[in-house]
Amino acid sequence: MNNKQKDPAKKNSITALDRRTFIAAGASVAGVVAASMLPGLATASAKGEEQSSTGCAKPGKRMLGLLEVSSIGLGVQNMHRKYTTTVPYRPEMINIIREAYNRGVTFFDCAEAYGPFENERILGEAIEPFRDKVRITTKFGWNINPETGERGPGLNSRPESIKRAVEGSLKRLRTDHIDLLYQHRVDPQVPIEDVAGAVKELMDEGKVLHWGLSEPGIQTIRRAHAVLPLTAIQNEYSMATRDPEKEVIPLCEELEIGFVPWWPLDCQLLTGWIDANTRFAPGDFRAITPRFSPENLAHNMQLVDLIKTWAIRKQASPVQISLAWLIAQKPWIVPIPGTTVMTHMIENIGAAEVQFTQGEIAELTAAVKTIEVRGQRLPDRVLAFSGVEAPTKG
Numbered sequence: 001m002n003n004k005q006k007d008p009a010k011k012n013s014i015t016a017l018d019r020r021t022f023i024a025a026g027a028s029v030a031g032v033v034a035a036s037m038l039p040g041l042a043t044a045s046a047k048g049e050e051q052s053s054t055g056c057a058k059p060g061k062r063m064l065g066l067l068e069v070s071s072i073g074l075g076v077q078n079m080h081r082k083y084t085t086t087v088p089y090r091p092e093m094i095n096i097i098r099e100a101y102n103r104g105v106t107f108f109d110c111a112e113a114y115g116p117f118e119n120e121r122i123l124g125e126a127i128e129p130f131r132d133k134v135r136i137t138t139k140f141g142w143n144i145n146p147e148t149g150e151r152g153p154g155l156n157s158r159p160e161s162i163k164r165a166v167e168g169s170l171k172r173l174r175t176d177h178i179d180l181l182y183q184h185r186v187d188p189q190v191p192i193e194d195v196a197g198a199v200k201e202l203m204d205e206g207k208v209l210h211w212g213l214s215e216p217g218i219q220t221i222r223r224a225h226a227v228l229p230l231t232a233i234q235n236e237y238s239m240a241t242r243d244p245e246k247e248v249i250p251l252c253e254e255l256e257i258g259f260v261p262w263w264p265l266d267c268q269l270l271t272g273w274i275d276a277n278t279r280f281a282p283g284d285f286r287a288i289t290p291r292f293s294p295e296n297l298a299h300n301m302q303l304v305d306l307i308k309t310w311a312i313r314k315q316a317s318p319v320q321i322s323l324a325w326l327i328a329q330k331p332w333i334v335p336i337p338g339t340t341v342m343t344h345m346i347e348n349i350g351a352a353e354v355q356f357t358q359g360e361i362a363e364l365t366a367a368v369k370t371i372e373v374r375g376q377r378l379p380d381r382v383l384a385f386s387g388v389e390a391p392t393k394g
Contacts, residue, residue, distance in 0.1 A: 058104025059352040062334050064258025065231035067180060067210050069135050071327060071352050073107030074100045074345065075262060075338035080118040083267065085283040088340040090122065096342050097126035101134060103349055109234075109260070109336045111139035111184055112169055116149040120172035128174050136173060139214060140165040141184035155385070157187035159198035166202055180210045182234055185385040192220050192390035196228040203228075212260075217389035218247050221255070224390075230257045235386075237261035237333075239322055240269055240291070240303060240373045249330065264326050264335035265319060266291075266377075269300065272308055272318030276301050291375030299374045306367055316354050319344075323351035325368075328361045 060071040079093040097108065108127065110119045120138060127134055143152035146164050169178060181202070183195055202208040210231035213224060224230055233252055237244045238261065252259045265271055267286055276298040280287035290296060307318045314321060319337075326335045337348045356364070376383060 059349055061106075062258075063332060064180070064260065064334060065210065065229070065256065067135060067231050067258070069107035069334055070105045071334060072105065072323065072349055073109055073260070073334055073336035074105050074348075075109045075336040076119055076123050077110065077114050077338050078340055079122050079338075080115045082340055083284050083286060084281065092342070093122055093340060094126040096340070096345050097123065098129075099342065100345055100349070101127070101130055103346065105349065106134045107137075107334060107336065108134060109137045109262075110173075111182075112144060112165055112172075113139065113142045113151075113184060116142075116144050116151065117168070117172055120169055124173035124175065131175055135179040136175070137180040137182060137212075138169045138173065138178055139182040139184035140169070141182075141187060155185055155187040155189075157183055157190045157195050159194055162195065162198040163202065166207060170207060177206055178208050180212055180231055181208045182212045182214045182232075183216070184214050186213065186216045186220050186388040186390050188388055188391060190390065191393035192224045193227050193393045195390070196224055200228050212257075214262075215386040215388075217387050218251060220388070220390045221248075221251055221257075225255050225257065230255070232258040232260050234260040234262055236263045236377060237326065237335075238264050238266045238270060239307065239325060239368050240266040240300070241377045242368075243377075249333075252332070253330070258332045258334065259330065261326055261333065261335045264337050265322055270304065270307060270318065270322040272304060272311070274304070288379050289376070290379070291373070291377055293375060296375035299372075303368070303371045303373060306371065310364060314354055314356075316350075317347055319347055320351040320354050323348060324354035324356065325361070325364060327351065328356055 058070075061068055062071045074097065076093070076097065079088055079096075081087055108123055110123045112120060114120070123136065127136065140162050141155055141157050143154050143156040144150070144165075145152065146168050166178065166181065170176065181199060186192070187195070196211075199208060199211045203211075211228065212230050212232035212234060213221060214234040215236070216224070216233065221230065221233060233248060235244045235248055237259070241263070244259070249259060251257075267289075268274055269291070274297070278297065279294070280292060286292040291300065304318070307321050310321045311318045316324070323335055323337060326333060339345050339348065378386070
């Protein structure tokens with residue numbers, strides 16, 4: 001993509017192939033996704049593959065607008081609390097983030113709402129030794145008391161609240177700037193032009209370098225970009241959730257905006273180690289998500305089985321097939337899989353080494369399209385905040 005905006009940042013069985021046995025067996029994966037096989041795809045092989053200190057290939061680099069990041073990022077959302085409601089061991093979370101950096105990851109995603117606040121503190125501590133060598137994102141927009149962290153109802157993207165939220169984020173992240181700042185959800189009470197104006201003032205002060213929107217309405221993207229060019233849109237996107245292909249991704253291509261899929265493994269569904277008999281405990285978000293109900297989960301194993309078949313075919317893991325498929329869709333798509341397990345992080349990064357020919361990716365995509373994934377991706381009360389259009393400026 002040639003973004004026209006000015007850069008403010010000059011500163012042998014399917015069932016056996018679950019992710020844990022894959023890692024334990026030390027299975028190798030095929031080579032790096034070749035740019036010659038996917039026209040326009042910027043990969044490590046096209047730029048000259050680097051080697052990490054462990055001897056493993058590092059992820060390649062990609063551009064979100066004018067922001068250069070690793071081709072796979074790391075979402076740190078659950079490093080303060082897992083979906084299973086347990087609290088991870090904080091020193092290990094910091095170790096995972098630092099090892100990800102050692103292995104070539106330069107793109108880390110968090111938000112003030114995760115915790116609230118604690119997620120930013122973990123990331124800030126972890127990256128402090130190499131802050132200027134990575135790109136970090138955070139998000140504003142939920143109605144959160146900046147002093148207590150107490151969550152109020154709905155959203156709050158009033159300009160004064162945005163600025164207050166950013167000041168808090170900067171302190172917790174131990175930095176003087178945020179590389180990419182997202183509006184977490186569109187506020188139906190605040191014109192997006194006012195939001196863009198507040199972010200522009202933060203950019204002028206050097207506190208924010210790039211900005212983006214998460215789960216926005218289509219017209220809101222256009223209006224925001226017209227006022228202050230967007231660097232990235234962050235939406236849920238995976239083999240199981242392909243809604244962005246209808247309008248959002250084509251619009252990103254038209255406007256030359258990068259795209260960052262969250263939940264690229266559909267909250268572990270596409271890892272290969274959830275099966276039709278898996279049940280989720282009270283408090284686990286998946287226990288109230290329609291896609292993970294017993295009847296829908298059993299049906300959705302068709303997609304998981306397809307992924308496992310390709311994992312055997314490509315000598316990779318289901319996780320790596322799922323992530324490599326995303327990377328192959330567009331050269332400006334950068335997934336941010338999250339994890340609280342070191343070996344899983346290493347496995348996720350290995351997706352950058354999976355090689356598809358044009359024919360293979362077309363075959364796999366066609367097969368994915370034949371499978372109907374049943375069940376809403378989010379509960380109604382959460383989904384209500386997605387695809388919202390900001391009010392017009394009066």
